[in-house]
Amino acid sequence: MSAANLLSLGQTxxxxxxxxxxxxxALFLSYSMLNVCDLxxxxxxxxxxxxxxxxxxxxHPWLSLPAAMAAGMLSGLVTAVLQTKMxxxxxxxxxxxxxxxxxxxxxxxGNASFMNLNxxxxxxTVLKGLLSGSVLAGxxxxxxxxxxxxxxxxxxxxxxxxxxGLAIRATGDNPDMVRSSSVNTALTTIVGxxxxxxxxxxxxxxxxxxxxxxxIDIGSGMVTIALASLLIGNVxxxxxxxxxxxxxxxxxxxxxxRLVYALALLLRMPAYxxxxxxxxxxxxxxxxPYLRSRLPLWKRQLNARRKGGAGEC
Amino acid sequence: MLxxxxxxxxxxxxxxxxxxxxxxLSLHLAPGDFAAIVGSNGAGKSTLFNAIAGNFxxxxxxxxxxxxxxxxxxxxKRSRQxxxxxxxxxxxxxxxxxxxxxxxxxxxxxxxxxxPFSRLSNRDRELFRERLRLLDMGLEDRxxxxxxxxxxxxxxxxxxxxxxxxxxxLLLLDExxxxxxxxxxxxxxxxxxxxxxxxxITCLMVTHNMSQALEYGNRTLMMAGGRxxxxxxxxxxxxxxxxxxxxxxxxxxxxxxxxxxxxxE
Numbered sequence: 001m002s003a004a005n006l007l008s009l010g011q012t013x014x015x016x017x018x019x020x021x022x023x024x025x026a027l028f029l030s031y032s033m034l035n036v037c038d039l040x041x042x043x044x045x046x047x048x049x050x051x052x053x054x055x056x057x058x059x060h061p062w063l064s065l066p067a068a069m070a071a072g073m074l075s076g077l078v079t080a081v082l083q084t085k086m087x088x089x090x091x092x093x094x095x096x097x098x099x100x101x102x103x104x105x106x107x108x109x110g111n112a113s114f115m116n117l118n119x120x121x122x123x124x125t126v127l128k129g130l131l132s133g134s135v136l137a138g139x140x141x142x143x144x145x146x147x148x149x150x151x152x153x154x155x156x157x158x159x160x161x162x163x164x165g166l167a168i169r170a171t172g173d174n175p176d177m178v179r180s181s182s183v184n185t186a187l188t189t190i191v192g193x194x195x196x197x198x199x200x201x202x203x204x205x206x207x208x209x210x211x212x213x214x215x216i217d218i219g220s221g222m223v224t225i226a227l228a229s230l231l232i233g234n235v236x237x238x239x240x241x242x243x244x245x246x247x248x249x250x251x252x253x254x255x256x257x258r259l260v261y262a263l264a265l266l267l268r269m270p271a272y273x274x275x276x277x278x279x280x281x282x283x284x285x286x287x288x289p290y291l292r293s294r295l296p297l298w299k300r301q302l303n304a305r306r307k308g309g310a311g312e313c
Numbered sequence: 314m315l316x317x318x319x320x321x322x323x324x325x326x327x328x329x330x331x332x333x334x335x336x337x338l339s340l341h342l343a344p345g346d347f348a349a350i351v352g353s354n355g356a357g358k359s360t361l362f363n364a365i366a367g368n369f370x371x372x373x374x375x376x377x378x379x380x381x382x383x384x385x386x387x388x389x390k391r392s393r394q395x396x397x398x399x400x401x402x403x404x405x406x407x408x409x410x411x412x413x414x415x416x417x418x419x420x421x422x423x424x425x426x427x428x429p430f431s432r433l434s435n436r437d438r439e440l441f442r443e444r445l446r447l448l449d450m451g452l453e454d455r456x457x458x459x460x461x462x463x464x465x466x467x468x469x470x471x472x473x474x475x476x477x478x479x480x481x482x483l484l485l486l487d488e489x490x491x492x493x494x495x496x497x498x499x500x501x502x503x504x505x506x507x508x509x510x511x512x513x514i515t516c517l518m519v520t521h522n523m524s525q526a527l528e529y530g531n532r533t534l535m536m537a538g539g540r541x542x543x544x545x546x547x548x549x550x551x552x553x554x555x556x557x558x559x560x561x562x563x564x565x566x567x568x569x570x571x572x573x574x575x576x577x578e
Contacts (some may be wrong), residue, residue, distance in 0.1 A: 163421040165428040166410070170418055171405035180366065180399070181419070182392040239409055240459065 005094035011142060013262040015253030018145035018207035019210060022203035023226040024233070024254045025152055026196040028247060031230065032239075033160065034192040036083075039094030041200055041226065043101030044075045045219030048201025049208035053115050058207060061121045064205060072201025073194045075101060080193040084186035105216060113131040113216035122209035141210055148206065152199060153247045159195070160243050168192045221275040228278040229254040257281075314515040315342040315483055320374030322364060322539075329397030334360040335371065336539035342483075345513045347530030349520055351558070353566035357539040357550065358519045362485050365517075367391040379482050396476030396491035396514075398516070404483065405472030412452055415460055416441045419475035444474055448504060466497025470504055477508050484509065486518040502529070523555045523562070533558070537565040 023045060052068035060067075063310040075097060082093035109115050128140045136143060159165045171178050171188040180186055200222075208214040233253025237245040261274060269277075322335040334357050341447045342348060352358050364371050383391055396558035398405060417433045420441070438456070445453035448470050453461075457528050460468060469489060476484060486505065490498035506529065509516050520526050526533050535543035535548055535558075542565050545553060 017446055158432075159430075161414075162432050163417075166418045166421070169409045169410055169414075173409045174404075176404045177407055179388065179398040180397055180404075182389045182394060183418075184387075184389045 009262050009266065010137075010259070013258040014211065015142045015145055015257060016133030016207075017229075017258035018142065018149050018251070019203055019206045020222075020226065020229065020258065021254035022152055022199045022206070022253040023148055023222055024229045024250045025149075025156060025197040025247060026203070027223070027226045027230050028250045029156065029160075029168075029199075030193060030196040031227065032246075033169050033172050034189060034196075036189065036193065037094070038076075038077045038079065038092050038193060038196065039091060039223060040075060040097040040101065040197070041094075041223035042219040042221065043098040043105070044197045044200045045071050045204035045207075045222045046105045046214075046216065047071050047075055047101055047108070047219075048204030049214045049218050050105045050115070050144060051201070052205030053120075053214045055113075056117065056120050056122050059124050059207075061126050064209070065123065065202060068201045068205035069198040072197040072199070075201070076193040076195075077190065078208055080190040081195070084189050106180065109214065109216075113309050115183075115214040117209060117212040117214070121209070122210075122212070123206075124209055145206065145210075148202070149251055153244075153251065156247050157244050164188070221278065224275065224282055225257070225278040226254070228281040228285070229257040231282060232256055233287070283292055314344045314346070314379055315340070315517075316375075316377040317341070317365070318375040318377070320364060320371045320376065322360060322369070322371050326336060326372075334341065335364060336540050338540055339374075339376075339532075340541060340544075342515050342517070344515055346530035346532055347509055347514075347516045347518070348534050349518050349526040349530050350534045350536060351520060351523065351526045351562060352536035353562070356536040356566070358536055358538070359487060361536070362487050362517070362519070365391075365483070366395055366397055366485060394482040395485060396481035396483070397485040398472055398476060398487065400488040400491050401493060402465040402469040402472065405475065406460045406468050409459055411457050411459055412445070412463075413438065413456040415471065416445075416475060416478060420478050441478075444478060448474060464497070466493050466501060469493060469497070469501050473501065473504055473508065477514065480512040480514055481499070482515065484514050486514040486516065488519050488521065491521065523558050527553060527555060527558060533564065535565060 023041065027038070027041065030036050031144055048068040048071060051071040052064040055064040055067040079093050079097045082088040082096065083090040088096065106113060127144050128137070131137045131140050131143070160169060167183045168188045168191065169177070170181075170183060170192055171185050171192070175185065178188075204219055204222075208218060220273055230250055233246075233249035233251070233256075236252055237249035239246070241249075257278075261277070264273070264277070265271060317338060317340040319337050319339055320335055321333070321337050324332045324334055336357075338357075338361070350358055350361075365376060367383070367386060367390075370385060374384075375382060376390075376396060402544070407418070410418075417437070420437060421431060421433075441456065442453045444455070445463060450467055450470060452467065452471065455462075460471065463471065471552070473489075489505070490501050493501060502525070506520075507516070509530075518528065518529065520529075527550065531550075532544065532546040533553070534541050543561060
């Protein structure tokens with residue numbers, strides 16, 4: 001393996017990490033802030049990819065981004081309305097929407113499960129053309145992703161300090177308080193999920209255009225992968241840190257996840273292991289602190305049993 | 314200011330568990346009235362507060378605040394004008410948000426004219442600092458710290474400030490010092506009295522402390538069986554002793570007071 005190869009691998013990981021960090025930021029909003037585990041993420045990611053691809057194929061590469069985001073918002077709206085206005089449990093609402101989106105996505109692609117964007121003008125090819133000849137020509141993908149992520153982080157930092165943002169955070173932090181104060185929790189959940197799903201869809205749209213194809217499975221497992229990245233990010237900046245740093249932590253987590261994955265591939269881990277690895281990371285990150293808190297009790301129980309007698313029951 | 318007209322509420326109607334929690338209850342509070350409510354457990358004090366705050370809609374009767382009918386107004390719309398403190402000091406604040414952000418939430422929510430995407434200005438921050446200083450707890454220097462780090466007394470004092478930073482038309486205090494240690498309880502009560510008197514806020518306070526019920530505010534109410542059975546103010550109230558109130562309490566609640574919490578101090 002040459003140095004140039006390694007560098008290119010690192011660059012791919014960086015670019016992929018940045019693109020998927022948009023989904024991680026979406027989960028930061030829905031999971032960390034609003035305390036809703038949005039299981040429609042996979043379907044919404046694919047929706048962003050298919051809608052973005054269709055609009056790009058129609059010859060509007062720039063329009064593909066807002067189109068994908070609008071589609072994501074609509075999907076988030078459905079999930080949110082199901083759980084706030086129609087009495088569907090929040091996890092179930094996500095699963096239902098996710099299942100429905102499978103059909104929607106196939107329909108968007110025109111009754112196909114695969115779409116090729118090889119000859120299509122995308123935001124990346126446009127940017128490549130704009131940058132050709134400059135020193136940054138080789139970095140156009142990373143640059144595009146970096147720009148989008150920067151804008152998203154900036155937006156989130158602004159948004160979460162507005163009146164609406166504060167209300168969304170309080171909804172996740174102390175629902176008791178929110179119910180007895182003048183915050184309409186249905187509204188905060190709806191707005192929060194709409195914004196989050198817009199970013200998830202944008203993330204899918206960019207990934208499709210960057211790899212020049214859409215597959216109906218492009219989003220499968222995204223929610224677990226993004227959760228893993230989010231929890232890795234939490235290790236760097238936990239919930240006591242300022243919001244700006246925490247959003248940055250989410251981005252770092254996403255990039256780190258892709259780097260570790262790239263490294264594992266180098267060490268001949270088969271590519272299909274990605275999802276198992278992300279599942280294991282999520283399990284460790286969530287149950288680790290819980291198990292650690294139980295450890296002293298187990299030790300005492302074990303000691304009591306060793307000594308025997310009095311501890312028996 | 315507040316006018317309850319013949320409100321009734323039955324829980325679990327039509328079942329064996331049916332319970333008339335509010336029984337044709339009427340109450341009128343003049344602007345600036347500060348009424349203390351006593352009553353045994355199950356007398357309907359919390360149900361009364363829930364009915365006023367809009368946790369549920371009453372079966373019959375009307376609820377008016379400042380002349381506006383809000384019988385069917387949802388909870389989150391009523392709470393623009395009604396501040397409420399609970400017994401549990403953890404209930405009124407968001408622990409992972411900073412003192413400043415909690416205050417911002419309370420401050421921005423009460424002004425419907427402000428756009429949903431408005432942010433806190435430096436002038437607002439200065440106001441918060443000033444008001445926090447009045448609590449005399451050193452919180453004005455900890456505005457960026459998460460509320461979860463504060464003690465119960467500090468959190469309840471902050472909740473009081475949040476409820477009154479824009480003076481509400483009505484303040485509901487649901488045994489708001491019962492879960493605090495004596496020193497903190499006294500401090501929060503003192504702050505309550507100062508705030509309510511300064512802004513002339515109309516206020517209802519549930520307490521189990523009989524001497525508090527006579528000492529605080531200008532009216533004393535007693536509830537039993539979903540009704541208001543005693544409503545005294547002025548000369549009549551001044552003439553009432555703690556002993557009188559306890560006798561009346563025992564008679565109304567039909568117990569000797571053994572299994573009820575009555576605090577004498």
